[in-house]
Amino acid sequence: MVLFQNPTVDDIKKAALIIQNGGLVSFPTETVYGLGADVFNTTAIAKVFQVKKRPHFDPLICHVSTIETVEKLAFIPNSDLFNTLTKAFWPGPLTIILPKKDIVPDLITGGLDTVAIRMPDNDIALKLIEYSTGAIAAPSANPFGYISPTRASHVIDTIGKNIDAIIDGGNATFGIESTVIDISTPIPQILRYGSLAIEDIESVLGCSLEYYSNINKLKFKSPGQIKKHYSPTKPLFRFSHPDELQGIDLSDAGVLYFNKKYSELSFKETFFLSESGNLIEAASKLFDILHDMEESDIKTIYAISVPETGLGRAIEDRLNRASTR
Ligand code: TXA
Ligand code: MG
Numbered sequence: 001m002v003l004f005q006n007p008t009v010d011d012i013k014k015a016a017l018i019i020q021n022g023g024l025v026s027f028p029t030e031t032v033y034g035l036g037a038d039v040f041n042t043t044a045i046a047k048v049f050q051v052k053k054r055p056h057f058d059p060l061i062c063h064v065s066t067i068e069t070v071e072k073l074a075f076i077p078n079s080d081l082f083n084t085l086t087k088a089f090w091p092g093p094l095t096i097i098l099p100k101k102d103i104v105p106d107l108i109t110g111g112l113d114t115v116a117i118r119m120p121d122n123d124i125a126l127k128l129i130e131y132s133t134g135a136i137a138a139p140s141a142n143p144f145g146y147i148s149p150t151r152a153s154h155v156i157d158t159i160g161k162n163i164d165a166i167i168d169g170g171n172a173t174f175g176i177e178s179t180v181i182d183i184s185t186p187i188p189q190i191l192r193y194g195s196l197a198i199e200d201i202e203s204v205l206g207c208s209l210e211y212y213s214n215i216n217k218l219k220f221k222s223p224g225q226i227k228k229h230y231s232p233t234k235p236l237f238r239f240s241h242p243d244e245l246q247g248i249d250l251s252d253a254g255v256l257y258f259n260k261k262y263s264e265l266s267f268k269e270t271f272f273l274s275e276s277g278n279l280i281e282a283a284s285k286l287f288d289i290l291h292d293m294e295e296s297d298i299k300t301i302y303a304i305s306v307p308e309t310g311l312g313r314a315i316e317d318r319l320n321r322a323s324t325r
Contacts, residue, residue, distance in 0.1 A: 001156075001160055001161060001163060001164060001165060001166065002014075002015075002018075002164065002165040002166075003152070003156070003165070003166050003168060004165065004166070004167045004168065005152075005168045006168070007124060007167050007168070007169065009127070012124060012127045012128050012131060012167070013131050013166070014165075015027070015128055015165050015167055016127075016131035016132040017131075017132075018127055018164050018165050019036060019037065019038050019044075019128070019132040019133070019136065019212055020038060020132050022037075022041050022043055022044040023037075023044070023163075023164035023165065024037050024044065024047055024048060024051065024163040024165075024169065025037075025128070025163070025164060025165045025166070025167065026141040026149075026152070026155045026159075026163055026165070026166040026195070026245075027124060027128050027136075027138070027166075027167045027169070028122055028125060028152070028167060028168070028169030028170065028172060029063075029120040029121075029122045029124055029125045029138075029172065029173070030092070030093060030120060030121040030122045030172065030173050030174050030195075031093050031120070031150040031153070031172060031174045031176060031177050031178050031194070031195050032140045032141075032148040032149055032150055032172050032174075032175065032176070032177055032287065033140065033141040033142060033148075033150070033152065033154065033155050033172065034063065034120075034125070034136075034138030034139065034141055035048055035051065035052065035139055035140070035141035035155075035159070035163065036063070036136040036138040037074070037109065037126070037136065037137050037138070038132060038133050038135075038137075039062050039104065039105070039135035039136065039137045040103070040105070040133060040135070040137065040296065042105045042107050043105045043198075044248070045060070045105060045137055045292055046107060046127050048060065048137065048138075048139065049107075051162045051163060052139060052142070052143055052144045052159065053143060053144045054139065054144040055144070056107070056110060057110045057111070058109060058110060058144075059109045059110040059112055059115075060108050060116070060137040060139050061095050061116040061117065061118055061137070061138060061139070061178070062104070062108065062115060062116065062117045062118075062135050062136070062137050063117075063118060063119070063120055063125065063129055063135070063136045063137070063138050064117060064118075064119055064129060064134065064135055065091075065119060065126045065127075065129040065130045065134070066134070067086065069134045069135050070072060070098070070284060071119055072101070072103065072134075072135075073098075073100065073101055073103060073104050073115055073117060073135060074099060074100055074101055074104075074115050074117060075098060075099040075100075075101065076098060076100035077099060077183070077184065078183060081183055081188065081205075082096070082098075082183060084204060084205065085136070085181070085183070085201070085204070085205075087121075088204045089196060089200075089201070089204075090118075090119040090121075090235070091119040091120055091121040091122075091126065092119070092120075092121045092196065093118075093120075093121070093174055093177075093178040093179060093195035093196045094118060094178060094179055094185055094193055094235065095116050095117065095118040095119055095178045095179070095180045095181070095189065095192075095194075096116070096118065096181055096195050097114050097115070097116050097117075097181065097182040097183065097184050098114060098115060098117060098183065098184055099113060099114055099115075100112075100113055100114055100115035101115075101186050108137050108319075111178060114184045116160065116180065118171070118178055118261050121281055122169065124167055124169045125169075128167070140177060141154075141155045141158075141159060142154070142155075142158060143158055143159060145228060145229055145231055146158065146230075146231065146232075147230055147231070147287050147290045147291055147294065147322075148176075148177060148230060148287050149172075149287070150171060150172040150175045150287045150288045150291070151170075151171055151172070151288070152166050152167075152168035152169070153179060154291055171283055171288070172284075173269075173284065174195035174283065174284055175195075175283060175284035175285060175286060175287055175288060176194060176195050176283045176286060176311070176314050176315070176318065177192035177194045177195065177314075178192075178194045178195055178196065179192060179193060179195060179196040179197075179198070179201070179314070180192035180278065181201065181209075182212070187210070187310065188205075188208065188209060189209070189210050189211070189212045190203070190209050190211045190212065191212055192317075193211070193313040193314040193316075193317045194314050195283065195310055195311070195314065196292065197305065197310040197313075198211075198313065199309070199310060220304065227321060227324045228321060228324040228325070229318075229321040229322070229324075230287075230290075230316040230318045230319075230321050230322045231321070231322045231323075232290050232293065232294045232301065232322065233294065234293070234299060234300055234301050235300050235301065235325070236297070236300075236302075236303055236319070236322050237300065237301070237302050237303070237323060238255070238302075238303055238304075238305060238319060238320065238322045238323050239302055239303075239304055239305070240304065240305040241262070242262045242264060242265045245265060245302065250265065250266065250267050250268070250302070251268060252268055252298060252299040252300065253267050253268060253298055253299065253300045253301070253302055254267055254268055254269040254270070254271060254293050254296060254298035254300070254301050254302070255267040255269075255270050255271065255301075255302045255303075255304070256271050256272075256273065256289060256290075256293065256301060256302065256303040256304065257270065257271065257272050257273070257304050258272070258273050258274065258277065258282060258304050258306045258307075259272065259273075259274060259275060259276065259277035260272065260275050260277075260304075261277075262304070267298075267302070268298050269288050269296055269298050270292075271292070271293060273285055273286060273289065273306070273315070279306065279307070279309070279310050279311045279312045279315070280310075280311055282306060282311070282312075282315055283311040283314055283315055284314055286318060286319075287318075290322070303319050303322075303323070305319075306319075
């Protein structure tokens with residue numbers, strides 16, 4: 001595995017060549033680190049699933065650096081809507097689901113007739129895409145079901161030995177995955193809460209958006225919406241008020257508080273998502289802190305609930321899935 005630290009343009013070109021030759025490169029984005037492969041190379045795509053131990057029904061996002069590439073990969077049923085979203089939020093943490101064109105291998109879309117596309121807001125990622133074949137398929141660079149990587153070291157420590165290169169671009173700024181919106185249907189729907197607050201999309205579109213939950217539905221529209229996901233190996237429990245924990249032995253437990261509001265109970269270790277109670281800061285630290293809690297010698301994790309507005313919804317979504325056994 002080659003590690004490119006503080007990458008020069010030349011390094012990014014070398015990494016792009018690895019992708020063109022069918023290799024796997026982990027690269028930074030503004031959300032989390034991705035595990036990239038050439039969209040048009042099915043052998044490389046198959047390796048991505050293998051390295052992550054990801055089920056083949058769970059489709060990958062195609063990362064692009066131009067709108068022309070979107071037109072190559074997908075049909076755009078409602079171009080006003082598409083233009084409004086991309087002008088407001090691209091490059092950035094919004095993944096758009098569109099009807100796919102035949103050029104996109106079925107392996108990427110898990111056999112669905114739609115494809116997920118996004119333009120990441122990270123210069124290294126954009127250059128890597130541009131210097132390779134213009135479209136990079138990339139899931140988050142973590143073993144399937146595990147905590148997502150927000151630093152190169154998280155990738156090195158987990159799947160590092162099974163991939164060809166890692167570009168270290170420092171800490172991911174948002175620290176939580178992109179928001180996914182489906183505009184392949186007449187009424188747009190949110191399929192995943194993420195780094196872009198729903199309220200921000202709603203204010204640009206001037207309408208309210210529906211969140212599609214797979215849970216309790218027969219139809220599996222967003223296969224990645226699996227109940228157990230983003231999970232540390234240590235058991236993680238949720239609570240909303242410290243009173244709920246009275247009588248529980250917390251001597252080996254770590255707590256993940258949102259802000260400074262409740263700090264009266266004594267745990268082995270205490271972590272704060274945002275001492276001042278800022279949801280953007282909290283979202284950016286979530287996976288980072290979960291990695292730290294995984295490495296510390298606490299045995300269990302107690303994570304308090306956060307307000308369900310703005311990025312709080314994405315944080316709640318990730319923590320609830322992380323707590324699913
Ligand atoms: O921020 C991100 O989106 C990161 C960075 C690397 O770009 N990527 C990421 O990829 O989170 P991944 O594979 O961990 O999650 C992709 C999500 C999954 O929930 C998957 O089911 C959903 O997008 N998805 C992909 N294609 C889809 C499709 N055609 N229809 C519905 N959902 C789709
Ligand atoms: Mg993921």
